[in-house]
Each structure stands twice: as structure tokens, then as C-alpha cells.
Amino acid sequence: MRRIVITDTNLGDGSHERAELGDGYDVTLAGVLTEDEVIAAAQDAEGLLVQWAPMTERVFAALPGLRAVVRYGIGLDNIDLDAAARHDVAVSNVDDYCIDEVADHAAASIYAHSRRLTAAARRVAEAGWGTSGIAAPLPPAQDPVGIAGFGRIGRAVAARVSALGFPVHVWDPFATDVPASVTRHETLAGLAAAVHHLTLHMPSTAETAGAVDAGVLAALGEGGHLVNTARGALVDEEALLAALDAGTLGFASLDVLTSEPPAGVAAQVAAHPRVLVNPHIAYLSTESLPQLRIRAAVKLAALLEDAAR
């Protein structure tokens, strides 16, 4: 019997995973989040299913029987991939769930701000019926959208916003087969300067940390709208707060922050009157969660089979 531990329990009770894995697996739902807790809970585990628990060098070193880890999600930023390789542990994510959900969320943020939904509702709540203080919306054809990171989600956002009539611009140094219908830029600042809405869809890595800095925000400008459904670490939040305070950036729609729940500068950003903040829910739907749990279990079983060969 192979022992599998589910670290975090945010996503459910382990029933989908147990049903998928069947009798050959002993699945324990640990509900742990710190290094020490993971090490204590995962002794003798061959496989781990992890959402946010930190998979660090220390954790891998303390679990010599571990063969495979699958993250419940797309981003692998809480897993030290070099450490996993050093300890001969296979790692995977669930790269094909929630693409439509996140794309819908980003496109909805763009459409909502384009029609000034948040600003207008705030105006009514704070100053009563009237239109002063609400910038007149532009027709979508004059309201370009910039997509940073043209992967699965970025491309799905492009399909949605172009169907709504927004011109699409992209920046992704690694993307091939970029369609002729979109305008490609060589730099993130160049993309920001060309658009009104900038939506982020690159991974959180050492290279992308703080990529949306003061220069990119200045290029996006006072009418600009930053949309982040990727990871908080992509944005220099000090610079974002300064730009919002100075009025040199128009608005931000943020599903993710550097600190979740918000603390410090992330809390100041989240409370800003020209920010629409959501509690990291872009992935969420009645379909995506069971898919995530089932696909994570299938992937872990495949990795463990490979490791046993």
C-alpha cells in the first residue's frame, strides 16, 4: 500500500482523491501548512498532494522516502524545483484546469472597468445619484488590452476580449505562433505604453518578480488599468501604491497580492479606493475544483508508477 499525504486541506476532504486512487493507496488528509508540520505529517509518505505548503530544501531533505509531489494548481512557486531534483523527487502541477475560469475572471475585470462599474457604484454609494467623477467609457475598439504572458490563460483572455471588440497587444519573450491579429511588443514597458488595460499571465519566478515596476506603471499611465490574476509577486506593490496615491495609475483589479491574506503594503493596496480586490478566486468554479483534485491524484499516481520502474 502506497502512503500519500494531502498537506493543505483547503480544497476538500480527500474523497475525490481516494476515489481516483483506489485501494492500493493509503491517503491521509493532514491539514498542515508549515515546514515542520509537513515534515511531521509526511514521514513514510511516497507521494504528496500540496496546495500552498512550502516544499523547501529542508522539507525534501527530511523526507527521504518521498518520490513524487503534485501541486493542486498551476503555479509551482511554493515548490523548490532545484531541491526536488537534488533529492530525486518528481514534481508536477495541474496545468490544464481553470484556464477558462481565470480567463473569464480577467476578461470580466477588463469589461467591468471599461464600463466603469466599480467607479460608478462607488460614486452612488459615496456621493449619491449622479455622474460627475465618472470618466466616460471608451468604446472597446478604442480601449486596447495588453496581455503579459501569452500562454494558456493569456491566449484564452485574448480570445474573449477580442470577441468583445478590444484590440489585443501581447508581450511574451518565449511565445511562438503569436497570431497576426495581435500586436506584439518587445518589452513589458512597451506593452504598457500601448494599452489601457494590462493583464498579467506569466509565472512567478525569479525573473518575473517585481516585473510590473514604477516604470511599467508610469507607462500604463493615469488612465491605465492593471489586472492581476497571476501572482502578487509580479507587481512591485510599493510602486503600485505610490502610483495609485499619486493618480498616475487609474485603477487596479487584483485577485492576488504579495501577502494573502493582505498584510503590510498589500493591505494598503487592497484597501485603496481605486482597487477592486478579490480573495484569490479566479480559479474557482463548480467544475474546476473537482477537476483539480481528480487530475492531481491521477498525475501523482502516474509519477509514482514511473518512480517504481
Ligand SMILES: NC(=O)c1ccc[n+]([C@@H]2O[C@H](COP(=O)([O-])OP(=O)(O)OC[C@H]3O[C@@H](n4cnc5c(N)ncnc54)[C@H](O)[C@@H]3O)[C@@H](O)[C@H]2O)c1
Ligand atoms: N488566480 C488564480 O486563481 C490562478 C489560477 C491559475 C493560474 N494562475 C497563475 O496564472 C499563471 C499563468 O498560467 P498559465 O496556465 O497561462 O501558464 P502558462 O505556462 O500556460 O503560460 C505562461 C506564459 O508566461 C510566459 N513566460 C514565462 N516566463 C516568462 C518571463 N520571464 N517573462 C514573460 N513571460 C514569461 C510563457 O512563455 C508562457 O507563455 C500561472 O503561473 C499561475 O501562477 C492563477
Ligand SMILES: O=C(O)[C@H](O)COP(=O)(O)O
Ligand atoms: O489554490 C489556488 O489558489 C488555485 O489552485 C490557484 O492556484 P494556481 O494559481 O497555482 O493554479
